[in-house]
Amino acid sequence: MAIEQKYVDLINADIDGEITAAEQADLQAFLADSVDGRELHAELMTLNGALDALEEQDPPPYLRHVIMSRIPTQQVKRQTDGFLYSMFMSPVLRYAGSFAAGALLMMSVIGSDRISDTAFDDVSGLVGTMTDPAALGPADDKIDITQNTVAGTISLRSAGSMLVLDFDLMASEKIDIIADYTDKTIWFNGFAQLESSGTSLSAETGRVSLSMEGKRRYAVFLHNEGGRETTVNLRFKVDGEVVHEASLNFTPSR
Amino acid sequence: MDKPDDTKLIERCIKGDRQAFESLLLQYEKPVYNAAYRMLHSPEDARDVTQNVFLKVYQNFGSFDPSRRFFSWIYRITLNESINWIDKANRLTSLDHETADQGRGPGQQASADELSKGLEAALMTIKADYRAVIVLKHLMGCSYGEIGDILEIPEKKVKSRLFTARQLLKDELTRTGMH
Numbered sequence: 001m002a003i004e005q006k007y008v009d010l011i012n013a014d015i016d017g018e019i020t021a022a023e024q025a026d027l028q029a030f031l032a033d034s035v036d037g038r039e040l041h042a043e044l045m046t047l048n049g050a051l052d053a054l055e056e057q058d059p060p061p062y063l064r065h066v067i068m069s070r071i072p073t074q075q076v077k078r079q080t081d082g083f084l085y086s087m088f089m090s091p092v093l094r095y096a097g098s099f100a101a102g103a104l105l106m107m108s109v110i111g112s113d114r115i116s117d118t119a120f121d122d123v124s125g126l127v128g129t130m131t132d133p134a135a136l137g138p139a140d141d142k143i144d145i146t147q148n149t150v151a152g153t154i155s156l157r158s159a160g161s162m163l164v165l166d167f168d169l170m171a172s173e174k175i176d177i178i179a180d181y182t183d184k185t186i187w188f189n190g191f192a193q194l195e196s197s198g199t200s201l202s203a204e205t206g207r208v209s210l211s212m213e214g215k216r217r218y219a220v221f222l223h224n225e226g227g228r229e230t231t232v233n234l235r236f237k238v239d240g241e242v243v244h245e246a247s248l249n250f251t252p253s254r
Numbered sequence: 255m256d257k258p259d260d261t262k263l264i265e266r267c268i269k270g271d272r273q274a275f276e277s278l279l280l281q282y283e284k285p286v287y288n289a290a291y292r293m294l295h296s297p298e299d300a301r302d303v304t305q306n307v308f309l310k311v312y313q314n315f316g317s318f319d320p321s322r323r324f325f326s327w328i329y330r331i332t333l334n335e336s337i338n339w340i341d342k343a344n345r346l347t348s349l350d351h352e353t354a355d356q357g358r359g360p361g362q363q364a365s366a367d368e369l370s371k372g373l374e375a376a377l378m379t380i381k382a383d384y385r386a387v388i389v390l391k392h393l394m395g396c397s398y399g400e401i402g403d404i405l406e407i408p409e410k411k412v413k414s415r416l417f418t419a420r421q422l423l424k425d426e427l428t429r430t431g432m433h
């Protein structure tokens with residue numbers, strides 16, 4: 001037997017908890033006399049219970065980081081949103097505090113006259129001065145990574161003969177990143193990171209290799225004599241398996 | 255449903271405060287992702303839609319009316335983004351009926367897990383407009399009034415859409431022997 005629409009509506013309102021006392025009394029009187037009404041009420045209760053019990057899903061752990069990396073920095077006069085900008089502009093005090101504490105920031109950028117193109121296995125002891133970031137322009141190239149194991153942004157910026165790879169990444173497990181540059185005359189010129197530990201690095205001719213896990217922000221400095229056009233090919237490996245590949249290009253046209 | 259400090263956070267966001275935005279993101283990431291997931295039934299699509307939602311929120315803070323509720327605004331963006339995503343990808347043509355179509359003899363009772371999977375599959379068989387009210391009511395816990403506010407439709411229409419959606423779900427579950 002078809003149920004009058006009014007009572008179908010009242011049954012729905014009842015199970016939604018959106019029914020007045022008068023409507024409730026009306027509905028109860030109806031249900032007392034209607035088998036079909038009671039059946040519909042029970043069916044909808046079961047359905048609603050099942051809908052309410054659907055399990056919540058957890059967003060991927062890297063999602064928040066990816067979203068924040070895509071949010072443009074405000075109060076930026078130039079289009080620079082890289083690590084160096086954030087280090088030297090308004091948030092400088094935050095990092096300056098880290099310098100003072102001597103615990104949060106390891107800075108190991110050395111002058112180009114102090115290095116050769118021989119491999120570095122350990123750069124943690126290197127010291128030097130940071131090139132003035134005001135000389136750096138906007139990112140020459142930028143990639144967003146949204147893999148399950150690693151996500152974030154890597155940008156490539158340049159100033160004269162300096163190239164800066166700015167890594168802002170989150171990795172859910174230990175990941176190796178191999179950066180190969182096509183121009184073998186380019187050489188590694190320094191490394192800086194915003195954590196005291198967590199990223200290890202080695203460099204050899206035409207290649208810088210990094211290893212990281214968790215949320216990390218760091219920069220790799222390369223010397224590109226004459227500011228020549230080049231490509232940096234990146235491979236991301238987990239347990240020796242390549243999980244992602246990308247490349248960044250520098251074209252000296254601007 | 256707005257948290258008391260949402261208004262202050264939003265004011266700071268409008269001024270370009272990234273930290274305030276991250277706080278909002280922390281608060282709304284999971285509900286937005288879940289709403290998108292229930293609309294799209296795909297973790298990858300839900301992830302992409304969630305990204306788009308927060309980018310749109312950030313880009314459009316200037317047009318947000320502070321006298322209105324933030325959650326209404328962000329959920330509306332979420333549902334619109336999800337529906338646009340469905341339209342764009344024509345997701346409705348590739349529905350996964352696998353679970354829903356598992357044959358079940360009369361009188362056989364579905365387990366809670368089977369019912370849950372059957373329900374998820376059944377949700378994808380109803381029109382996105384109907385799915386949206388189910389998501390808002392049962393996942394986001396919105397009242398009729400709040401759903402009307404989010405979808406910008408009268409409360410009467412919320413009720414009729416919700417009741418029809420339930421009936422369609424019930425029919426689909428009955429058809430597949432899950433109910």
